[in-house]
Amino acid sequence: MAIIDLANPTRFLTFSGRLLPWLVGACVVAFAVGLYLTFFVAPDDYQQGATIKIMYLHVPAAWLAMMCYSIMAVSSLGTLIWKHPLADVSAKAAAPIGAAFTLISLITGSLWGKPMWGTYWVWDARLTSVLVLFIMYLGLIALWRTIEDPIRAGKAAAVLTLVGAINLPIIKFSVDWWNTLHQPASVIRLDGPTIHASILWPLLVMAGAFTLLFLILHLMAMRNEVLRRRLRTLQLQAASARVGVATPQAAE
Amino acid sequence: MGALFVRELRLALRVGGGALIGVLFFLAVITVIPFGVGPDLNLLALIGPAVLWIGALLATLLGLDRLFQADRDDGSLDLMLMAGRPLELLVLVKCLAHWAGTGLPLVLSAPVLSIFLNLEPLAIGAVTLTLLVGTPALTLIGAVGAALTVSLRRGGLLLAVLVVPFSIPVLIFGVSASGAAVTEPTPFMTPFLFLCALTLISGVVGPVASAMALRFSSD
Numbered sequence: 057m058a059i060i061d062l063a064n065p066t067r068f069l070t071f072s073g074r075l076l077p078w079l080v081g082a083c084v085v086a087f088a089v090g091l092y093l094t095f096f097v098a099p100d101d102y103q104q105g106a107t108i109k110i111m112y113l114h115v116p117a118a119w120l121a122m123m124c125y126s127i128m129a130v131s132s133l134g135t136l137i138w139k140h141p142l143a144d145v146s147a148k149a150a151a152p153i154g155a156a157f158t159l160i161s162l163i164t165g166s167l168w169g170k171p172m173w174g175t176y177w178v179w180d181a182r183l184t185s186v187l188v189l190f191i192m193y194l195g196l197i198a199l200w201r202t203i204e205d206p207i208r209a210g211k212a213a214a215v216l217t218l219v220g221a222i223n224l225p226i227i228k229f230s231v232d233w234w235n236t237l238h239q240p241a242s243v244i245r246l247d248g249p250t251i252h253a254s255i256l257w258p259l260l261v262m263a264g265a266f267t268l269l270f271l272i273l274h275l276m277a278m279r280n281e282v283l284r285r286r287l288r289t290l291q292l293q294a295a296s297a298r299v300g301v302a303t304p305q306a307a308e
Numbered sequence: 309m310g311a312l313f314v315r316e317l318r319l320a321l322r323v324g325g326g327a328l329i330g331v332l333f334f335l336a337v338i339t340v341i342p343f344g345v346g347p348d349l350n351l352l353a354l355i356g357p358a359v360l361w362i363g364a365l366l367a368t369l370l371g372l373d374r375l376f377q378a379d380r381d382d383g384s385l386d387l388m389l390m391a392g393r394p395l396e397l398l399v400l401v402k403c404l405a406h407w408a409g410t411g412l413p414l415v416l417s418a419p420v421l422s423i424f425l426n427l428e429p430l431a432i433g434a435v436t437l438t439l440l441v442g443t444p445a446l447t448l449i450g451a452v453g454a455a456l457t458v459s460l461r462r463g464g465l466l467l468a469v470l471v472v473p474f475s476i477p478v479l480i481f482g483v484s485a486s487g488a489a490v491t492e493p494t495p496f497m498t499p500f501l502f503l504c505a506l507t508l509i510s511g512v513v514g515p516v517a518s519a520m521a522l523r524f525s526s527d
Contacts, residue, residue, distance in 0.1 A: 136520070188473045195470045202460055211524040212456045216470060219452055219517050223473075 065282045068142055072275045079272050086265035093258035110168040112259060116266035118161035121189060122224060124154030124270065128196075129221040132214035142278070144210025145285075147217060148200055149277035153270060155193035162186060181230040189227060192220045206285060312398065316405030330367045330410045331417045337363040338421045349426040356425035357435045357486035361479055363421075364414050364439055365446060369471060371410040372450040373457070373464040375402065376522065380458050385522070395519040403451050403514065404444075411443040434489030434496065438503060442482040445507040448514030449474045455518035459525045478506050 094112045128150045134143030165183070166176040177183065196213050203209035341359050345351060352359075379385040388398050418439050422432045453471040457463030485499035 184476075188476055191469075191473045195466075195473065198466055198469060199456065202457075202463075202466055208459075208524060212521055215517050215521045215524070216452070216456060219474065219513060222513075 065141060065145075069279060069282060072279055076272065076275060079268060079275070083265060083268035083272055086261060086268055090258060090261040090265045093261055098255055098258040107168060107171050108255075110164050111255075112262045114161055114164040114168060115259060116263040117157045117164065118186070119263055120266055120270050121154060121158040121161050121186065122227060123267075124150050124157060125189065125193075125217075125221070125224060127274075128154065128217050129224075132217040135210055135214040136218075142282075144206070144214065145278050145281045146274070147213065148206075148210065149274055149281050151193055151196050151200070151213075153273050153277065155190060155197065157270070158186060158190040158193060162190060182227065185223060185227040185230050189223055192223065196220075206288070312401050313405045316402050317409050328413070330371050331413050333370055334363050334367045334414055334417060335421060337366055338424055341425075353426040353428070353431075356422060356427045357431065357438075357490075358483045359425060360418055360422060360435050360439070361442075361482050361486070364411075364418070364443055365472075365475060365479060367414055368411060368443060368446045368450060369468045371406075372447070372454050372471070373467055375406050375451060375454040376458040377454075377463075385458075389522065395522065396515045399451060399455075399515040399518050399522070400511070403447050407444050407447040411447055415439045415443060428490060431486065431490045434486040438482045438486045438500065441500070441507055442478050442503050445478045445503075445510045446475055448507075448510040449478070451514050451518040452521065455521035455525070458522065478503065478510075481506060 090112070094109060098109075098112075100106050100108060128147045131143045131147035131150070134140040135147065162183075165186075169178070170176050196216060199213050199216060200209050203212055338359065341355075342352060345355070376385060379388070389395065391398070415436060418436050419432050422435055427435065450467070450471045452474075453467040456470065457467045460466065481499045481503040485496060485503055488499060489496045
């Protein structure tokens with residue numbers, strides 16, 4: 057089955073329905089392994105003690121907060137350029153998930169920051185840019201909710217998503233450009249990771265588990281969205297049939 | 309294009325109090341601040357540039373929903389869409405006229421208002437210069453939000469929520485440049501040039517994105 061066949065929503069529904077149980081199984085296994093590594097294998101930090109365990113939740117959530125927006129940006133290109141029927145479904149489904157992951161990374165970050173930096177919140181470059189990302193997610197969700205026609209809402213949100221994508225490199229490099237409280241990048245670097253393998257491996261497994269969780273939630277939200285649109289079309293058809301309008305409004 | 313500029317400028321100046329209402333709002337914001345933080349003149353001088361910038365940002369947001377809304381209501385937006393001219397250019401001209409009608413009065417009133425905030429002459433000059441360079445960026449970024457919410461009946465509030473995150477970099481560099489002019493060790497030129505760059509970038513991104521949004525809102 058080629059990827060282009062998935063453009064048909066019905067094929068997408070059957071394919072994702074078949075894929076989901078496998079993903080759920082893999083996700084459960086990954087979380088089991090990751091949590092075991094986190095709590096029983098990974099050593100406590102010699103300075104930070106057990107609070108370093110927050111990292112295994114905080115870092116994957118922050119990665120996903122950005123990956124989710126990247127997926128929305130790519131989906132927006134799909135909406136605007138190729139007019140792919142599932143692209144705006146994907147972008148719309150990703151927005152609340154991305155907002156949730158951003159919120160998780162902000163909350164865990166401030167819980168971690170209290171014992172380490174002595175404060176829940178500083179106006180540091182990385183923290184501020186992630187907060188801006190959170191506000192943009194909420195703004196996008198609000199835009200989707202206010203425009204009634206899903207096709208037009210998708211296009212409007214796609215424009216805004218692409219304009220907002222400028223924020224992504226700012227978040228990624230904010231810790232390198234501005235020398236602030238948040239530590240600089242230590243995993244994805246040109247000269248290799250700078251953290252010890254005993255911490256790196258649990259972190260990578262947890263990141264994989266979170267990514268699988270995101271894929272599951274995203275696919276399920278997309279399925280819901282496709283079904284919701286079908287329901288909307290049916291309701292519109294029923295309504296127009298009742299009042300005797302010859303041409304059905306919904307051309308989806 | 310020249311005719312469009314003149315038409316937009318006239319509309320911006322004449323409709324409902326026009327330019328003055330923005331300045332009045334600006335004055336109201338500045339007046340409220342000493343009641344909030346206390347009438348300590350040293351403190352006011354310290355936070356003065358930031359207060360002026362935030363006031364200008366709020367006043368800009370207030371007028372933005374008029375940018376495309378009125379033209380859509382009376383149908384002239386559809387005429388502009390069908391005119392065969394590049395829509396990006398039309399949007400840019402509209403933005404410039406809108407800025408000249410609402411942003412420029414803010415810039416001109418900024419020196420007078422900064423006396424209320426006990427600013428030094430040097431700081432007054434710096435704030436006014438950064439506002440002159442920075443407020444076009446606010447209008448151009450806001451145009452994207454205005455174009456996205458043009459078909460909504462009560463889009464003004466949503467517009468502010470959408471636009472504020474994107475205007476944060478302009479605010480950061482505007483305030484840091486005007487602050488740097490007063491405190492000696494930090495250089496003025498670096499944040500100022502960043503501010504210029506932001507205005508130029510939004511001069512490209514703003515019209516292109518809003519033209520795209522306007523096309524989608526019409527079909």
